[in-house]
Amino acid sequence: MALSVTPCGNRKTWDARVRVTGGHPELLWGIGDAEALTAQDARVERVAVDRGQQTVGYSQLVILREDLHTVVDARSLHVKTPRHLTEVLAALQDHARTAHEAAVLRVSPDTDATPELTELLTGAGYRRADKPRKGEAGPRHLVVRLGETEGELSKRLSDDTLQRCRAGLRDSGVRVRRVRASDRDLSNVGLRSEYIRELLRAVGENSVFLVATEHLEDGTETALGYLWFVHTGESAMIYRLGFTDRARQLGVDDALLLTGLVQLQQRQVHKVLAGDPDRPSQPMVLRELATEEHEAPGTWEYPLLGEFQVAGRVEKTGAGSWADARRTRPPTTCCRSSPRSATPLHPSRRRRPRPPTTCPSRHAPGTRLPGPRLSRARPSSHPTVLPQRGPVRTTPRRPPGRAPGWTPIRIWCAPRISSRAVHRRTPGRPVHHARRGAA
Template identity: 30%
Template structure:
């Protein structure tokens, strides 16, 4: 199906929302994900993206919407449009909402493609809606669809029972010990968290943003981004950083320093995060992605199941989409071979394929920032 096709016949309106309270009320009313909240869009707008919030209406009634993030691409591709755990709305209305959003983006922005990573289970009715709106599944994921989502409507005893035996023992030992578990409450405590995150990243070998990015999360999301920490004598030794909407808690980051490792505080602080979000009224806790690594192995100790979301879907919006799409596999290969090899490949050719490779490499690096 092309972007000009109509998955549904009803006439829908699309208007931009410029009021934070109204937008967040829409997200709340439709059970939206925290990455669709106004504050998350403000964060991304401060770090290389443009943000637009669109309300899709049906006969004057809000049907749903989408916080669209735009990333500038090299000429002539203009931009990539991205729905981070969007759209907002029921999976049953997905086709209508997505078609309306796609038309607006194509007409007003001229983006090369619209990428959506909804907060829906694999096999949900939303997948048919995505296909009806012209989207196709892609392996070029930004957020990992394989994850672990806890049902916070369960009792604490039920949540505890789902853990491995060793994990329960470590959590209970923390709870009986001298560590204090609570949300951080000051800029000074935030700086301790950032120091631990830098230490954790260096120890585990993963990349992180500059500190300003994390300070902006704290500033723009406010109460919608609580940080639950373990304190030892007033000093932070472990933390879990969360983005939270009315129903969903989404784990952003976590870390532990040497003192916290010795005390196994990363177990207790995880439990403290679960129970704090349950107390705040969240019904789901998404541990945000499972890979085949040590961090994922740690996450999997807290339940005996896994969840699979619908994944990444992409809709072409421009005649230049083939150039963009052709470069994606080449870009991934180039990134695997190393930055030097990718730059050398771009320098050695002036062909269309070479241009696609260069564009795509920049696209993937830009979108993942």
């Protein structure tokens, strides 16, 4: 039976599906709304891939504009059975092509990475968008099992890390509090309160947002750092975090993490997806509490349009595909315009043509130039007429070793003929049109 893609517009139904099936916290409805608030010109669509009355996969599609192309990003794609991954991807390809006119489908499956899965994706025409380490099937992620009590977490920490956490909260000026969408303004401590409030409204109650502040001697209060967990009934992830150098010096970063993990325990969350273990900024608390490592397949891309397949991915340097540049560039200008805009460069930034200089010659004086640039002299009654463009030079009247009858002629130094009708001007060479004559 063929698969069908069905959009979902009910938040409660969607979040209930994520919790019941053990989906990634990134698939929660509020995360999609938060991404739409933070990303520029981003739209979010929640879709389920069904076979009849049974759902075989679902994902939260983020529709973005990248380098003049539409990209559909299926983040943390959940598939009921990994062997059905290619079938689910084929259904998402048709949906992205027809519903959004996308040029690229980007996927990051939420499953274990295996060599068989890598061969399956490669054989289906997908290519990696990330670069895993040598010998690894995909990026690694730490997994922290929380256990039941705070004592279980403390026993797994080293003495130095545990003392550092306690010292971070022992300072009388340091305060840790949980922030909700209905809380008072936080701009007095240096945080963008309105922006945080909008994100908290989007994510809802499926999150734990902690802020650490310090009271200074002058009576003011300043933020030392923040930590944001987003969780389902089974697992949680670190959505965002940030600490100042002062917080790391006092040990507030580790203390805030340990406090957040204890609050997740109270919410019956069993595990935390902690990110890349080799990241330099990975907190020591998460490194020591991690009980296992999980290898994910990573991010893969599939080109949906034929023109996009020929042109290839647009480079980060800003050079668009050849077809896009041909459509957007004015046909009569010699100045290269930006591929991100159909308008040419600003007039003040155009290059002014340089005056022509004498064409250099690789041959010593007194030698005959090869090729069609030299011909036998004609009678004086029929002078040779050459274009009066570019520099002109004269050959000797009697080149050594040549028979009488050779007379001086004038030679026009022409540029190399390009296959394109219009090319950029080269200093020292005049602009030449390939259809109006040859050298």
